[in-house]
Amino acid sequence: AQKVTQAQTEISVVEKEDVTLDCVYETRDTTYYLFWYKQPPSGELVFLIRRNSFDEQNEISGRYSWNFQKSTSSFNFTITASQVVDSAVYFCALTSNTGGFKTIFGAGTRLFVKA
Amino acid sequence: DAGVIQSPRHEVTEMGQEVTLRCKPISGHNSLFWYRQTMMRGLELLIYFNNNVPIDDSGMPEDRFSAKMPNASFSTLKIQPSEPRDSAVYFCASRSGLAGPDYEQYFGPGTRLTVT
Numbered sequence: 001a002q003k004v005t006q007a008q009t010e011i012s013v014v015e016k017e018d019v020t021l022d023c024v025y026e027t028r029d030t031t032y033y034l035f036w037y038k039q040p041p042s043g044e045l046v047f048l049i050r051r052n053s054f055d056e057q058n059e060i061s062g063r064y065s066w067n068f069q070k071s072t073s074s075f076n077f078t079i080t081a082s083q084v085v086d087s088a089v090y091f092c093a094l095t096s097n098t099g100g101f102k103t104i105f106g107a108g109t110r111l112f113v114k115a
Numbered sequence: 116d117a118g119v120i121q122s123p124r125h126e127v128t129e130m131g132q133e134v135t136l137r138c139k140p141i142s143g144h145n146s147l148f149w150y151r152q153t154m155m156r157g158l159e160l161l162i163y164f165n166n167n168v169p170i171d172d173s174g175m176p177e178d179r180f181s182a183k184m185p186n187a188s189f190s191t192l193k194i195q196p197s198e199p200r201d202s203a204v205y206f207c208a209s210r211s212g213l214a215g216p217d218y219e220q221y222f223g224p225g226t227r228l229t230v231t
Contacts, residue, residue, distance in 0.1 A: 035219055045206065045222040091158065102171050103148075103220065105158045 002027045004094050004106035012112040013082050021077040021109045023092030029053075032096035034068065034075045039089040039108070048090075051075065082113045117141070119223035121207050127229045133195040136226045139188055140209030148220060149182055149192050150206040158206075164190065197230045204228070 003026040013019045025034065036048040049059060051068050059066045063080045079086050092106040120139040128134055140147050148163040162172040167184045175182070179198070184190040194201055204227050208220040 037222075043204065044224050045208075047219040047221065050219050102160055102163055104160075107157045 002094055002096060002098055002104050004092050004104050006090075006092055006106035006109050008109045009107070010110045010112065012114065014114050015084060016081050018078060018080050019082050019111065019113075021079075021090050021092075021111070023075045023077065023106060025073050025075065025092070025094045027094060027096045027098065029096035029098055032094060035093040035095070035103070036066065036075075036077050037091045037093060037105075039091065041088070045091070048077075079111075082111075084113050084115050087111060087113045119207055119209050119221055121205075121223035121226050123226060124224060125227050125229075127231065128197055129231055130198055131196045132230075133193065134197045134201075134228060134230075136192040136205050136207075136228070138190045138192070138207030138223060140190070140207070141211075141221055142188065144209035144211050144221070145187065146210040146220075147184060147190050148208040148210070149190070150208065151203045152206060152225070153203045161192070194228075197228075199230045202228055202230050 005024045008022055011019055032053045034051045038046045038048055049066055056068050056070055065078045067076045075092060089108045089110045091108045093103050095101055095103045119141055122137045126134060145166050149161040150158055151161055152158045159174055161174045162182045163170055164184045167187060180194055182192045192205060204225045206222050206225045208222045210220045211218050
């Protein structure tokens, strides 16, 4: 079965703090794809990053970085020097062959960044 | 380039009425997804289409829900009759690539449905 677990329901930090959002996934497929999406208070979901199962390279994009570790089935997301505009719900998602390539979303982590 | 377009943005209706939500995917995208988001259940996939053909509708809650995609640029999600528990935000998303799972989905702004 496929599953995405985001154990942190809510996180609250003060501006300029670093914060890591955890994502643990389950799949029996050897080929799969992982994603992070951001849902700001305005409501739309915005794509942030994707990773395929063959590429364990970590990625950095500005203040955002992602750590993909197949050994622990984790795809964690770190925001460095958080800003108020980072306040949003962040979703981790998984797509694989099982289930015909439909995407399974985690429950989301709500991040509050206080000024 | 226009993103995914959904209409209406807000819908308030009375229990028992028919509701139709509309979606126009990004031009050239050949996969389309309907999701429902509630506080209790989070983001749920209702149905998705590849090349206008429904591939998986296992998330459709019951027979009151139906979805169609008559062509590559239009899809509808219909609820008949509507019930208060259908109140949620309904998102449409589209994806590029021929059944390409490695591509990201682009989401529309959502339709906030309130059934009284």
